Amino acid sequence: MEENTIAISALQHYAFCPRQFSLIHVEQVWHENYFTADGRLLHERVDSGEIEQRGNMRYERSVSVVSHQYKIQGKMDLLEIDSSHKPQRFFPVEYKRGKPKIEDWDKIQLCAQALCIEEMRSTEVTEGAIWYWEVRRREAVNIDQALRNSTIHIIAEAHRLLEEGKTPLPIADQSRCKGCSLVDICQPKAFRKDCSRKHLENLFFENKAVD
Numbered sequence: 571m572e573e574n575t576i577a578i579s580a581l582q583h584y585a586f587c588p589r590q591f592s593l594i595h596v597e598q599v600w601h602e603n604y605f606t607a608d609g610r611l612l613h614e615r616v617d618s619g620e621i622e623q624r625g626n627m628r629y630e631r632s633v634s635v636v637s638h639q640y641k642i643q644g645k646m647d648l649l650e651i652d653s654s655h656k657p658q659r660f661f662p663v664e665y666k667r668g669k670p671k672i673e674d675w676d677k678i679q680l681c682a683q684a685l686c687i688e689e690m691r692s693t694e695v696t697e698g699a700i701w702y703w704e705v706r707r708r709e710a711v712n713i714d715q716a717l718r719n720s721t722i723h724i725i726a727e728a729h730r731l732l733e734e735g736k737t738p739l740p741i742a743d744q745s746r747c748k749g750c751s752l753v754d755i756c757q758p759k760a761f762r763k764d765c766s767r768k769h770l771e772n773l774f775f776e777n778k779a780v781d
């Protein structure tokens with residue numbers, strides 16, 4: 571990893587829960603559960619690094635990508651390059667173990683890869699896809715302006731959190747905690763109840779007023 575860059579896979583952690591991002595990437599804790607282990611094994615299977623040429627289509631696997639503009643770096647599962655078009659069309663594909671989600675977490679990771687490809691190959695990436703293992707289906711993703719804006723915002727916020735080095739409180743949406751591999755370390759219920767930070771802030775500001 572280059573200095574001050576964020577792993578593209580970490581953006582998904584931030585989009586899911588900023589506290590989870592901070593626990594993993596600031597405090598460096600990790601706890602593997604069935605879902606994370608299964609996802610890791612899936613990526614080991616697809617990360618063969620083989621290049622395949624079929625007619626005008628070239629399939630590059632496990633491609634390293636970087637954006638110096640956004641300070642992000644990572645590895646793409648698959649990059650399809652269609653030479654039947656001039657200029658060539660680049661099409662990123664990401665593999666996921668689960669099924670399509672309502673939220674944009676997976677799409678943000680794909681869009682970040684697209685931003686890297688655009689910078690590295692001086693091109694424009696308008697589409698990509700996510701292949702979901704559980705439902706054996708490939709979902710097309712439009713790399714539109716709304717998705718670009720969300721992705722760029724998440725990148726900026728993730729950099730800000732890394733620089734601050736502070737772990738935020740648990741997110742309000744408790745349903746996400748059920749499937750979170752870090753729930754035992756995070757202790758969301760205890761931290762949601764814990765008002766000690768608020769108490770200290772009140773104490774500090776009260777004392778300031780007396781000064």
Ligand code: SF4
Binds near residue numbers: 587741752757758
């Ligand atoms: S348990 Fe909940 S609040 Fe804690 S890191 Fe996971 S999702 Fe975030």
